[in-house]
Amino acid sequence: GAVVSQHPSRVICKSGTSVKIECRSLDFQATTMFWYRQFPKQSLMLMATSNEGSKATYEQGVEKDKFLINHASLTLSTLTVTSAHPEDSSFYICSATLDRDYGYTFGSGTRLTVV
Amino acid sequence: GESVGLHLPTLSVQEGDNSIINCAYSNSASDYFIWYKQESGKGPQFIIDIRSNMDKRQGQRVTVLLNKTVKHLSLQIAATQPGDSAVYFCAEAPGGKLTFGQGTILTVHP
Numbered sequence: 001g002a003v004v005s006q007h008p009s010r011v012i013c014k015s016g017t018s019v020k021i022e023c024r025s026l027d028f029q030a031t032t033m034f035w036y037r038q039f040p041k042q043s044l045m046l047m048a049t050s051n052e053g054s055k056a057t058y059e060q061g062v063e064k065d066k067f068l069i070n071h072a073s074l075t076l077s078t079l080t081v082t083s084a085h086p087e088d089s090s091f092y093i094c095s096a097t098l099d100r101d102y103g104y105t106f107g108s109g110t111r112l113t114v115v
Numbered sequence: 116g117e118s119v120g121l122h123l124p125t126l127s128v129q130e131g132d133n134s135i136i137n138c139a140y141s142n143s144a145s146d147y148f149i150w151y152k153q154e155s156g157k158g159p160q161f162i163i164d165i166r167s168n169m170d171k172r173q174g175q176r177v178t179v180l181l182n183k184t185v186k187h188l189s190l191q192i193a194a195t196q197p198g199d200s201a202v203y204f205c206a207e208a209p210g211g212k213l214t215f216g217q218g219t220i221l222t223v224h225p
Contacts, residue, residue: 041122044215093158100211106158
Protein backbone atom coordinates (compact mmCIF):
# COMPACT_ATOMS: atom_id res chain seq x y z
CA GLY A 1 0.00 0.00 0.00
CA ALA A 2 0.88 3.65 -0.31
CA VAL A 3 3.17 4.93 2.42
CA VAL A 4 3.93 8.49 3.46
CA SER A 5 6.79 9.19 5.82
CA GLN A 6 6.74 12.35 7.91
CA HIS A 7 9.69 13.59 9.96
CA PRO A 8 10.34 14.51 12.64
CA SER A 9 7.59 12.99 14.73
CA ARG A 10 8.29 15.39 17.58
CA VAL A 11 10.24 18.60 17.78
CA ILE A 12 10.78 21.18 20.49
CA CYS A 13 12.21 24.51 19.45
CA LYS A 14 12.86 27.87 20.98
CA SER A 15 10.67 30.83 20.22
CA GLY A 16 11.96 32.75 17.22
CA THR A 17 13.65 29.83 15.51
CA SER A 18 12.50 27.99 12.39
CA VAL A 19 11.52 24.36 12.07
CA LYS A 20 11.34 22.23 8.93
CA ILE A 21 9.00 19.26 8.60
CA GLU A 22 9.42 16.75 5.78
CA CYS A 23 6.77 14.66 4.07
CA ARG A 24 7.86 11.92 1.68
CA SER A 25 5.82 9.55 -0.44
CA LEU A 26 7.82 6.33 -0.39
CA ASP A 27 6.25 4.17 -3.08
CA PHE A 28 4.26 6.50 -5.31
CA GLN A 29 4.59 9.87 -6.96
CA ALA A 30 2.57 12.49 -5.16
CA THR A 31 1.43 15.17 -7.56
CA THR A 32 -0.39 16.89 -4.71
CA MET A 33 0.38 17.17 -1.04
CA PHE A 34 -1.72 18.76 1.66
CA TRP A 35 -0.63 20.22 4.99
CA TYR A 36 -2.94 20.25 7.98
CA ARG A 37 -2.79 21.62 11.48
CA GLN A 38 -4.62 20.06 14.38
CA PHE A 39 -5.10 21.45 17.89
CA PRO A 40 -6.00 19.10 20.77
CA LYS A 41 -9.52 17.67 20.53
CA GLN A 42 -10.19 19.55 17.30
CA SER A 43 -10.44 18.63 13.66
CA LEU A 44 -7.75 18.84 11.02
CA MET A 45 -7.61 22.27 9.45
CA LEU A 46 -6.25 22.45 5.94
CA MET A 47 -3.40 24.95 5.74
CA ALA A 48 -2.27 24.64 2.15
CA THR A 49 -2.21 22.52 -0.97
CA SER A 50 1.04 22.02 -2.81
CA ASN A 51 1.55 20.72 -6.33
CA GLU A 52 4.93 19.55 -7.52
CA GLY A 53 6.86 22.31 -9.20
CA SER A 54 4.44 25.12 -8.46
CA LYS A 55 3.66 27.49 -5.62
CA ALA A 56 1.48 26.27 -2.80
CA THR A 57 -2.11 27.43 -2.48
CA TYR A 58 -2.81 28.63 1.05
CA GLU A 59 -6.15 28.57 2.80
CA GLN A 60 -7.66 31.81 3.99
CA GLY A 61 -6.05 33.03 7.18
CA VAL A 62 -2.83 31.03 6.81
CA GLU A 63 0.26 33.23 6.55
CA LYS A 64 2.29 32.07 3.59
CA ASP A 65 5.40 33.91 4.78
CA LYS A 66 5.24 32.14 8.10
CA PHE A 67 4.45 28.65 6.83
CA LEU A 68 6.75 28.08 3.87
CA ILE A 69 5.86 25.09 1.72
CA ASN A 70 8.13 23.60 -0.90
CA HIS A 71 7.16 20.71 -3.18
CA ALA A 72 10.30 20.39 -5.24
CA SER A 73 9.88 16.78 -6.32
CA LEU A 74 7.12 14.24 -6.79
CA THR A 75 8.08 12.51 -3.55
CA LEU A 76 8.96 15.32 -1.17
CA SER A 77 7.20 18.31 0.31
CA THR A 78 8.48 20.39 3.21
CA LEU A 79 6.76 22.75 5.61
CA THR A 80 8.94 25.31 7.36
CA VAL A 81 7.50 27.17 10.31
CA THR A 82 9.48 30.40 10.40
CA SER A 83 10.08 32.48 13.52
CA ALA A 84 8.03 30.05 15.56
CA HIS A 85 6.06 31.25 18.57
CA PRO A 86 4.29 29.30 21.32
CA GLU A 87 0.94 29.73 19.55
CA ASP A 88 2.38 27.74 16.63
CA SER A 89 2.62 24.70 18.88
CA SER A 90 0.36 22.11 17.31
CA PHE A 91 0.17 18.75 15.53
CA TYR A 92 1.06 19.11 11.85
CA ILE A 93 0.02 16.39 9.40
CA CYS A 94 0.74 15.94 5.72
CA SER A 95 -1.22 13.99 3.13
CA ALA A 96 -0.14 12.94 -0.33
CA THR A 97 -2.04 11.81 -3.37
CA LEU A 98 -1.41 10.93 -6.99
CA ASP A 99 -5.01 11.78 -7.79
CA ARG A 100 -8.36 11.50 -6.08
CA ASP A 101 -9.05 8.06 -7.49
CA TYR A 102 -5.73 6.86 -6.06
CA GLY A 103 -6.66 8.02 -2.61
CA TYR A 104 -5.06 10.12 0.08
CA THR A 105 -2.29 8.80 2.29
CA PHE A 106 -1.38 10.52 5.52
CA GLY A 107 1.88 10.91 7.36
CA SER A 108 2.08 10.07 11.03
CA GLY A 109 2.18 13.72 12.07
CA THR A 110 4.66 16.05 13.76
CA ARG A 111 4.11 17.35 17.27
CA LEU A 112 5.66 20.83 17.39
CA THR A 113 6.23 22.48 20.75
CA VAL A 114 7.60 26.01 20.81
CA VAL A 115 9.04 27.10 24.15
CA GLY B 116 -1.04 27.18 21.84
CA GLU B 117 -4.59 26.16 21.21
CA SER B 118 -6.95 28.01 18.92
CA VAL B 119 -10.48 28.84 19.91
CA GLY B 120 -12.63 26.29 18.16
CA LEU B 121 -15.27 23.67 18.59
CA HIS B 122 -14.27 20.67 20.64
CA LEU B 123 -15.25 17.28 19.33
CA PRO B 124 -18.52 15.63 20.39
CA THR B 125 -18.29 12.26 22.10
CA LEU B 126 -20.06 8.93 21.76
CA SER B 127 -19.77 6.18 24.36
CA VAL B 128 -20.95 2.65 23.63
CA GLN B 129 -20.64 -0.81 25.15
CA GLU B 130 -18.57 -3.46 23.44
CA GLY B 131 -20.72 -5.38 20.99
CA ASP B 132 -23.16 -2.53 20.39
CA ASN B 133 -23.54 -0.88 17.01
CA SER B 134 -22.24 2.68 16.72
CA ILE B 135 -23.53 5.43 14.48
CA ILE B 136 -21.44 8.52 13.88
CA ASN B 137 -22.93 11.42 12.00
CA CYS B 138 -21.50 14.21 9.91
CA ALA B 139 -23.02 17.20 8.16
CA TYR B 140 -21.34 18.80 5.19
CA SER B 141 -22.01 22.16 3.63
CA ASN B 142 -20.63 22.04 0.10
CA SER B 143 -23.38 20.90 -2.23
CA ALA B 144 -20.75 20.42 -4.94
CA SER B 145 -18.96 17.73 -2.93
CA ASP B 146 -19.03 14.45 -4.82
CA TYR B 147 -16.63 12.29 -2.86
CA PHE B 148 -16.57 11.55 0.85
CA ILE B 149 -14.25 9.61 3.09
CA TRP B 150 -14.38 8.44 6.70
CA TYR B 151 -11.16 8.37 8.67
CA LYS B 152 -10.16 6.96 12.05
CA GLN B 153 -7.51 8.78 14.05
CA GLU B 154 -5.83 7.35 17.11
CA SER B 155 -4.05 9.57 19.58
CA GLY B 156 -0.84 11.07 18.21
CA LYS B 157 -1.22 9.47 14.78
CA GLY B 158 -2.31 10.48 11.33
CA PRO B 159 -5.79 9.64 10.00
CA GLN B 160 -6.41 6.12 8.75
CA PHE B 161 -8.77 5.43 5.83
CA ILE B 162 -11.93 3.50 6.73
CA ILE B 163 -14.34 3.73 3.82
CA ASP B 164 -15.33 6.13 1.07
CA ILE B 165 -18.41 6.86 -1.01
CA ARG B 166 -19.12 8.81 -4.16
CA SER B 167 -22.16 10.98 -4.61
CA ASN B 168 -23.72 8.63 -7.15
CA MET B 169 -24.27 6.16 -4.31
CA ASP B 170 -26.27 6.41 -1.10
CA LYS B 171 -24.82 3.42 0.72
CA ARG B 172 -21.59 1.50 0.75
CA GLN B 173 -20.55 -1.38 2.96
CA GLY B 174 -17.18 -2.58 4.13
CA GLN B 175 -16.07 -4.97 6.78
CA ARG B 176 -18.18 -4.12 9.86
CA VAL B 177 -18.69 -0.59 8.54
CA THR B 178 -21.39 1.03 6.44
CA VAL B 179 -21.48 4.57 5.13
CA LEU B 180 -24.77 6.25 4.28
CA LEU B 181 -25.01 9.41 2.22
CA ASN B 182 -28.06 11.66 2.12
CA LYS B 183 -27.41 14.38 -0.42
CA THR B 184 -30.78 16.00 0.11
CA VAL B 185 -29.89 17.09 3.63
CA LYS B 186 -26.12 16.97 3.12
CA HIS B 187 -25.61 14.31 5.77
CA LEU B 188 -23.20 11.43 6.07
CA SER B 189 -23.13 8.64 8.62
CA LEU B 190 -20.77 5.85 9.57
CA GLN B 191 -22.18 2.72 11.14
CA ILE B 192 -19.85 0.36 12.95
CA ALA B 193 -21.26 -3.07 13.72
CA ALA B 194 -20.33 -4.99 16.86
CA THR B 195 -18.09 -2.21 18.13
CA GLN B 196 -14.88 -3.35 19.79
CA PRO B 197 -12.54 -1.60 22.26
CA GLY B 198 -10.02 -1.28 19.45
CA ASP B 199 -12.51 0.94 17.62
CA SER B 200 -12.05 3.64 20.27
CA ALA B 201 -10.64 6.63 18.42
CA VAL B 202 -11.66 9.89 16.80
CA TYR B 203 -13.67 9.55 13.60
CA PHE B 204 -13.71 12.23 10.93
CA CYS B 205 -15.67 12.63 7.77
CA ALA B 206 -13.89 14.36 4.93
CA GLU B 207 -15.01 15.68 1.57
CA ALA B 208 -12.96 16.18 -1.55
CA PRO B 209 -14.64 18.45 -4.07
CA GLY B 210 -12.23 18.94 -6.92
CA GLY B 211 -9.67 16.83 -5.13
CA LYS B 212 -9.04 19.16 -2.16
CA LEU B 213 -9.54 17.13 1.00
CA THR B 214 -11.15 18.96 3.93
CA PHE B 215 -12.32 17.54 7.23
CA GLY B 216 -15.53 17.78 9.19
CA GLN B 217 -15.77 18.21 12.93
CA GLY B 218 -15.18 14.64 14.07
CA THR B 219 -16.51 12.48 16.91
CA ILE B 220 -14.66 10.83 19.79
CA LEU B 221 -15.82 7.21 20.08
CA THR B 222 -15.19 5.40 23.36
CA VAL B 223 -16.00 1.70 23.60
CA HIS B 224 -16.36 0.25 27.08
CA PRO B 225 -15.58 -3.45 27.61
